[in-house]
Amino acid sequence: MGLVLALLTFAALAAIPLFPDLVGGPATITLFARMILYAIAAVSLNLILGYGGLVSFGHAAYLGLGGYTVGILYAHFISGSPFLGLIPGTNQLLVTVPAAMLVSGLFALAIGALSLRTTGVQFIMITLAFAQMVFFLFVSLKVYGGDDGLIVRRPNVLFDLNLRDTTTMYYIGLVALAAYVWLVARIVRSRFGRVLTGLRQNERRMAAIGISTYRYKLVAFVIAGMGAGLAGALMANLQRFVSPDMLAWTKSGELMIMVILGGAGSLIGPIWGAIALVGMETALAGWTEHWQFWLGPILICIVLFARGGLYGFVASLLKRDGR
């Protein structure tokens, strides 16, 4: 059933740009592209939060790091001076995106290695603390815009494609999403994934049967960070702008909401969650300036009364029909 739902989801997403009028005109393709990119970040967070039970309250840091990698490489590409005197700038998407994932992954490695020594509330707070440090780091880097952010005047180059065109950007995002979901699916089904799920359920038991829990958690943390970096790199290309706003703690909160809303611990639930949250925000914001007044209680109700999220809801419906 999971596979059918996943295929249906991707088929629907692939069809959206073909019928722009159904979804409210060509300008909304940008909105859908944003949903797709947030979906990548949400799926990556779900790997540690949903499967591994690691409540990271600083996931936006890796999103922002990915975005800033693209922005900084572009800035050096334009100015011609290498980064730190060593690394030349570039605007090739095939270089910037892997670089962004590498940077996010390295930060995740360092932060994860330290944070995973703690558990529970302390883990939530230390991931938040590290994310705040990265946030203030970029706020104080005036070379790269500081609080004002960094403009990426022209999107990166990929073959002969025009990345200024949002439909092209949309499909690039969709391909990236599909690839990352495929990776996560492979991980979850492997022995590694089963250990990860076991950690969430009972870490002590896993340790007792001789599994080095720390290393498993750290590897998952790094893969998740790289996923967020991928999302951030593409987002920098879509918006042609990065700012510390991308790594604010509220953004980390939003990513968590996407995961829970869609259904933590399900493969494609977070995709639905990202689409639903961004869509809900846009719809409410179009209707009233005080949209958060409504979003807040909606969130509370979801947490209190709809534990499996959208995916759990749909799954239970399908199960009932099947019987």
Added chain:
Amino acid sequence: MTLVLEQLLNGVQLGVMLFMLAAGLTLIFGIMGVINLAHGSLFMVGAYAAAVTAAQTGSFLLALVAGLAAAGVLGMVIEFVVLRRLYARDHLDQVLATFGLILFFNQSIILIFGRQPMFVNIPPAFQGAVELLPGVPYPIYRLVIIAVGILVALGLWVLITRTRIGMLVRAGATNREMVRALGVDIRLLYTVVFGLGALLAGLAGIMAGPLTSVQVGMGEQILILTFVVVVIGGIGSVRGAVFGALLVGVVDTMLRAFLPGFLRTMMAGSEADALGAGLSSMGVYLLMALVLLLRPKGLFPAHG
């Protein structure tokens, strides 16, 4: 030298403010096992209620009562409507639900009072400055805040070490299940603790009003710092909250005051200022990360 003393006092004053928020937060953490992100909203609501009352009546005493009442009542409502359902849930659910509360309260305040910051005057009795040492005038109001903070800390100490409620609080922070098993009315204890935390948050908000502007979002700015305090001090430990708050208050103020000047002796002016401002913002988080790495349960862990 006098500058150092004055900055030290500023740091202590910030620490006292943080303590009033952290004391409630740490007890709620320790006893009920709930992460309440909406604690900052109680701070904001207390400040707004006091600001409005002061503007209408001109009386600081009435403003104090109104602020405390608003924060206390709201705290109990939050506990009854939302948090009570979250005690048995994991931290993730608590974080998200109380995140939702923040969005709701911030927008409610905007709907009622608008986006313009509000301003409260310092009560006439506390206006002006006193000369602590020759050449070091210090605002009386900030000294009053420090004094109130010390009183609150003493009061809490008496409450926790000398009363029956305090005994239950200590017992609850050490082993929640055991207290419940012994037949203590845990509901009542929870409400009392939560009410106390809300009152202290409201008090902090009321005191902050005349210093800073009363505005939407003021709760979140201080909330994250308060979490840093609680985690450094050790969750559930009031003693930890005292030390954590003073440590964070002083370190933050000192870094902000002296780091740029120190850096400027080593590099160009504007570079030093930008870097100094950034590093001093990062300072307390760095401190927290260090403490957690060396002592994962904080400086004064409550759970044996």
Added chain:
Amino acid sequence: MTTKTLIRSLAMAAALAAAPAMAQTPVKIGLVTTLSGPGGYIGADIRDGFQIAIDMEGGRLGGIPVQLLVEDDGFNPGKGKQVVEKFLKTERIKLVTGIVFSNIAGAAVPDVLDEGAIYVSPNAGPSNFAGKECHKNYFVVSWQNDSLHESAGKAVQDLGYKRAFILAPNYQAGRDALTGFKRFFKGEIAGEVYTRLDQTDYAAEMAQIRAANPDVVFQFHPGGLGITFLRQYQQAGLAGAIPMVVAAPSMDLTTMNSVGDSAVGVRLTSHWFHDFDNPTSKKFVEEFQKKFNRLPTFYASQSFDTALAIGAALKGTNGNVNNTDAFRTAMLKAEFQSVRGPFRFGPNQHPIQDWWAGEIVRGPDGKPMMKSGARVMSNHGDAYAADCKL
């Protein structure tokens, strides 16, 4: 209205409805501004200042019917970009204006220009668009950011102060502010401090100011930040002791009213004061007060001037905004009466204008009141115009 004209206008309305592509279709103007957050009052004044200009002409600018679309950028550059994208792609708008903050302008304006549309700034004038990266479709009616603070620096210099302590938040506009101030203040800098943009307690800075004991304090803290700063300045006992000179954004009418008594004695510089004695300004203040029941801030005046400048260009091109070159030529003539008096565009399409001193004094009702003073600078352009090759 006679029956004949009634019929004629009805017929015209019907024709308009039937043929939306006709020349008489209102020209759409997109106004994206900050209506939320602590700076929300600025956006509201920019919106209202623009609207009053349209209202005074009965729904037209320069004789051409216009339709104003207003959207909030939420004080968020990303949101600003989205709004602009909607304006350009869905609404097919060619004329965009309204942005308050430099960081939002920095993110959104390139999108407008890349799309071949025209941007006319009623407020933010960041340095990067004034120099090398100036653009033929980019106009600023307000000021280049630095000139606000250059005029304050000149005023402090003229007042004869020797040692100044200067403070601003650590972001682009804040750093530009201190650079601009230092460009015209030749005395000694007793201290230079960058505060945090999210800071609410300035106790540490007050102690530093007291320790440095300067002749004068210059600070740039727009909106809510400035209010808090001024109040704590008074609480720390510095208000009577060390005079303060600020640029216009640190002391607009809203700030002054919120600060109350602590504002009295503060000196400032601005390019427009609401008590200016010229017919356009008087008429503008009168109409604004009548409609919105409050005094307009200088933000509103800039937006009003922006509307007039656009009106002049519309008049010159007979409402054809698709020929941007012709529009630009008409715009550059600046054939309108500014509320500031003399006004023209410099080579980088930023204003060349006069700057005036002002002071907050106690009014007859005991409340603080803003009063304009002597001219500080004449025909002042900006330092970046030389780098602009248009």
